[in-house]
Amino acid sequence: MTQVKVGFGGGCHWCTEAVFQSLRGVGNVAQGFIKSLAPHDSFSEAVVVTFDPEVIPLDVLIDVHLRTHASTSQHKMRGKYRSAVYVYSGEQADTVQRHIKDAQSDFDKPLVTMTLPFDGFKPSPEPFQRYYETNPEKPFCTTYIDPKLSVIRQQFGHYSVRC
Template sequence: MAIRKIGFGGGCHWCTEAVFASLKGVLAVDQGWITELSHDFFSEAVTVTFDDSIIPLETLMEIHLYTHSSTANHSMRAKYRSAVYVFSEEDRGEAIAILDRLKKQFKDNIITEILYFGAFKRNRAESLDYYYTDPGRPFCENYINPKLQLLMRQFSGAVDFKKLGHLMKDE
């Protein structure tokens, strides 16, 4: 068992947190804001601690690309930077190689960047585990559930279905 840590940014951190918290092999998801090493501008993001013998980085990155607008350079991109935040040169090299392979699956250009992790600010306690504390909230039903349903369809081997039983009734 090799425990690793990676950061992901791209959409709202409530959505991103729910996606990664729903996967087998993910040990912890910490939601808040991340900045890259050479800057002090924070964007919504999560850190993910995972067991790469259960879920490899490539699977996590592929899920990340499909569950946020990884090809769209929209007006909210500064707040929702499309990024993979790495903690070492080795992780950076691996993430770049993975991203190069995954780009071939998309018709449009991927705008996701591989960035060195700089700092993290955790969200307020009442916003943590946002989805799983009340999945019936309108925001959860309208924005997070569609991402989780995509996860169940496209990445069923990686999904912890015990956590998503309430959605299987809708399928």
């Protein structure tokens, strides 16, 4: 079984963590903060996803990401919630850039999601890890995470482990 890593950032890392934990083929989701190279070298909320591309292709992970955060909004919190796919190789960068360009036709507004080289990770404090898994009934989870998981069940049901 091949395991590949890629990073995703765009919204609250509690949400992003729960989204990717809900998918078949994802072996691990590390929640925390990712930085890239300048000018994107400040840490931003994100996750590192370890996945099996034979079970869930990178293109599907990108589609899930684009549809479960504000991927077309250049809102004022982008410093904390940078919309990005953090890549580990040039080949991965080419795949991500090509797929985001192809996915643009599915959106009414321009996608702001960047493809950035991964340059560092800091995990969230332990009490915040697996937030949805340990707090599914909390108002934050029912208000923000449950609707994202609903999108996954509706649009990516084949890959969802929570059908």
